[in-house]
Amino acid sequence: xxxxxxxxxxxxxxxxxxxxxxxxxxxxxxxxxxxxxxxxxxxxxxxxxxxxxxxxxxxxxxxxxxxxxxxxxxxxxxxxxxxxxxxxxxxxxxxxxxxxxxxxxxxxxxxxxxxxxxxxxxxxxxxxxxxxxxxxxxxxxxxxxxxxxxxxxxxxxxxxxxxxxxxxxxxxxxxxxxxxxxxxxxxxxxxxxxxxxxxxxxxxxxxxxx
Numbered sequence: 001x002x003x004x005x006x007x008x009x010x011x012x013x014x015x016x017x018x019x020x021x022x023x024x025x026x027x028x029x030x031x032x033x034x035x036x037x038x039x040x041x042x043x044x045x046x047x048x049x050x051x052x053x054x055x056x057x058x059x060x061x062x063x064x065x066x067x068x069x070x071x072x073x074x075x076x077x078x079x080x081x082x083x084x085x086x087x088x089x090x091x092x093x094x095x096x097x098x099x100x101x102x103x104x105x106x107x108x109x110x111x112x113x114x115x116x117x118x119x120x121x122x123x124x125x126x127x128x129x130x131x132x133x134x135x136x137x138x139x140x141x142x143x144x145x146x147x148x149x150x151x152x153x154x155x156x157x158x159x160x161x162x163x164x165x166x167x168x169x170x171x172x173x174x175x176x177x178x179x180x181x182x183x184x185x186x187x188x189x190x191x192x193x194x195x196x197x198x199x200x201x202x203x204x205x206x207x208x209x210x
Contacts, residue, residue: 013144013195015047015073016188017113019128020057021121030120031060033150033184037117038064040188045070049113051105052076052096057119066094075108077101106131115144115191120153129178137176144194145178146187154180 024031038061041048048065051058052074062072071094078098099105106128118129135141147154158180164170179194181187 013044013046013114013191015049015113016041016115016117016191017049017109018061018117018119019051019121019125020061020119021125022051022053022058023056023122024060025057025120027120027151029151030057030153033148034060034119035064036184037061037119037148037187038066038070039068040185041065042068042070044188044192046188047071047073047094049073049075049109051109052080052093054092057121061119062093066092071095073097073112075099075105075112077105110135110141113143115146115195117146117148117187117191118154119148120150126157133176133178137170137172139172139175142175144191146191147178147180148184148187149180149182150184152182 018034018037020034021030034057038048042065048062048070050062050072053059053076054062062074066072073095074093075097076099078100081098097108099108109128110132116129116132118125129145129147132141132143132145136143136145147158149155149158161170170176179190181190
């Protein structure tokens with residue numbers, strides 16, 4: 001599959017892809033974080049690009065951005081339409097794109113997004129952000145990437161990534177610099193600062209831990 005090199009605009013972020021679970025998880029803080037993020041994006045005039053689900057954390061972030069006057073753009077494979085959403089609820093989204101498979105979905109999400117945020121989620125969420133990190137390592141993009149580390153959810157993964165780097169298996173670690181941000185209200189400001197070039201090497205406040 002061919003991917004165009006698309007750098008993050010320096011003048012601002014128009015859309016953020018949010019990866020997250022189609023389930024709510026056990027900690028109410030996960031859903032609350034999704035709502036805070038959605039409202040912050042709407043207030044900044046940033047569109048949501050996401051997997052189209054209307055349940056769990058996916059539904060929470062979409063509802064929050066739309067109820068705050070923002071746009072939720074769902075991209076979902078046809079075979080998931082009745083698993084992660086309902087046909088009626090999908091019709092409430094600002095935009096809906098139905099793809100033939102997961103590959104087309106991920107490619108469209110990448111193309112339409114200026115940055116990536118990963119809220120808590122499961123295997124699918126993990127697979128999506130790891131692929132985006134892989135493309136960054138291969139030099140396919142320089143878009144900001146964020147782990148929303150709600151209550152330390154992503155700590156085990158970051159330990160593993162750090163171990164991989166220390167053992168010499170992340171050969172271009174300088175290209176794979178996801179920001180790990182504990183407070184969800186800091187995410188949109190951090191992404192906007194990164195896009196402006198305000199946060200270069202050694203930005204301790206953004207907790208880039210790799």
